[in-house]
Amino acid sequence: QVQLQESGPGLVKPSQTLSLTCTVSGGSISSGNYYWSWIRQPAGNGLEWIGRFYTRGSTEYNPSLKSRVTISVDTSSNQLSLKLNSVTAADSAVYYCARAPRGGSDPFDFWGQGTLVTVSS
């Protein structure tokens, strides 16, 4: 069974870069026909898709965040990473990584537990 675990600093200063890692176990992040996504949820609010990496090597981003986001994969460590630059308080949220089998809705079938990131000086 695939498991995902997010990690990274819980506190980031405004204007700096938020960097998170998602470690995948129980399967290879570079095999199969899957998308690996980052999704966030501000406290008390709804979900927002940030972007995804496809096992065949392509990336896609939410148009509203595209200018600030980079998603990449380290296949040797089986990790997905997220970098979001020029952060503000509005970027404070629980950040999730999730897997989606490619096809149809590309639904998220496995999720990490989430990691809380607060943007504050």
Place this chain on the structure above:
Amino acid sequence: QSALTQPASVSGSPGQSITISCTGTSSDVGGYNYVSWYQQHPGKAPKLLIFDVGNRPSGVPGRFSGSKSGNTASLTISGLQAEDEANYYCTSFTSSSPYVFGTGTKVTVL
């Protein structure tokens, strides 16, 4: 891309049926049969309930069902149970992005 519109809250008594709507446009919900639904309990990660409008992953109880008409998708919970009290989110493929989420609906079991 604007979030899909869901009612903020829906409630029902145990055993009753409730329906949660998810309204978008012809560029998302209405244009594709790529709607999914997720259940999220407080402090937990979302869980997939429905994909491709009306398909259930294995392990999801049959009391959860999905449908779509025009620009509105719906999630119906039949035979409501106490454990169904949670937040529910829809998501759809869109013409400009693979996903847009709904605003979320809090389900209360009376």
